[in-house]
Amino acid sequence: MNSLELVALKDFPLIEPNDNLAEIIFKCIKNNNILVEDYDVIVIAQKVISKSENRYVDLDTVKVSKEAQDLALKLNKDKELVQLIMNESKKILSTEKNVIIVEHLLGFININAGIDQSNIPQDKNLALLLPEDPSKSAKELQIKLSEMLDKNISIIVSDSMTRPYRSGVINFALASHNIQSLLDLKGEKDLYGNKLKGTEVAVADELASAAGLLMGQSDEKKPVILIKGFNKSTYQINNSFDLIVNENDDLYR
């Protein structure tokens, strides 16, 4: 594997609830005159999936618990938003620095449970949740798009997230299908012929980060990125998404 090419789909439309996302992506690929080949990876921002799955919540309709009300008061945040963050989380890990860090229902850890109010319509008091089951969404899109394109493609669903120890957000993989999310190099040889002891590489995260460079965070309208040249032929694909580490196995916790 010696080169990679990343292409953003231009003129991608704004997505509305119940839109057929696979069909829209397929049409946009055709309109962009992009040739899709076997093993191409399509990275899709979770936000367009959430919108097509109508994961909007009108904050004015959220029923607020006493606990959420107290926390909202303490953090000087909107109480309905705090309730929504709690609803989307297994548990709250910290509220010390005036942000709510949670373990999301999907297992990963982040701020505000991935609930975001940017890049959504502002006419109502809306918030947008993450897809309910991004792995299922990834699988469905992979099956539909592979069929429409008549190619064996891979899907990564991505989201931009903050992280400990580093400034700024980067794009991460939230789910994937038909691609190995974590590559185990144990037993492979290094430059000097010595066997590697135990390096695992989070390739789905690296692919998501690469795609993030073209997606942008503001008004770019480029939520779908095609990555060409990522050769996976040398390893078996296991479709479990292996990038979320539980507390016991997390060396930093």
Added chain:
Amino acid sequence: MNSLELVALKDFPLIEPNDNLAEIIFKCIKNNNILVEDYDVIVIAQKVISKSENRYVDLDTVKVSKEAQDLALKLNKDKELVQLIMNESKKILSTEKNVIIVEHLLGFININAGIDQSNIPQDKNLALLLPEDPSKSAKELQIKLSEMLDKNISIIVSDSMTRPYRSGVINFALASHNIQSLLDLKGEKDLYGNKLKGTEVAVADELASAAGLLMGQSDEKKPVILIKGFNKSTYQINNSFDLIVNENDDLYR
């Protein structure tokens, strides 16, 4: 910015202490028949910089303190290696999970102070430290290579690191020059014309991650990746490396 191309330099030689790395990279670019243009980004694995700067330490020569000896015994690790990790660190943050998590002298947090024994010669009992001042190395390489190539290029020095909450390693930026490491989007407009409140994007980390896909961790011999198409013309370059967050500003600590 609608597409990106990443190219690994093929047949990159093994680097020895005191090699002229800029010249070797320049020659390799020529041998690969790669056209370098203004604004291209060259991502270089820290390991080849460390080797050219002779950051090898013979573990047999390391003087071991009582503290390092005790910690090595507790963790069942080589006492000279533990001493070296301590020498390279401001402080030890945790040894709870049988790994040594430190704040490195360079400010970032990782396991074993970035000291690695893979991909180095095994004839002596050697370990390889990170470059002493990666920002200085990045600046020197940027100046030399821009002059040799007669192009205005950017440099990122990268390293693969573990991270909290996620499995596997990904490639991060350790230093950069002539590129904005952290991009502040505050005030830019989102899809619906609303101003973004405060998103900062760690573009140098995303570029490093993208390059990591081609570098590999085993015997790939591809420590230098050229990224074409990353358009920085819309923002000012500030050469400070802004990706390391101090404890007070780290929302997760």
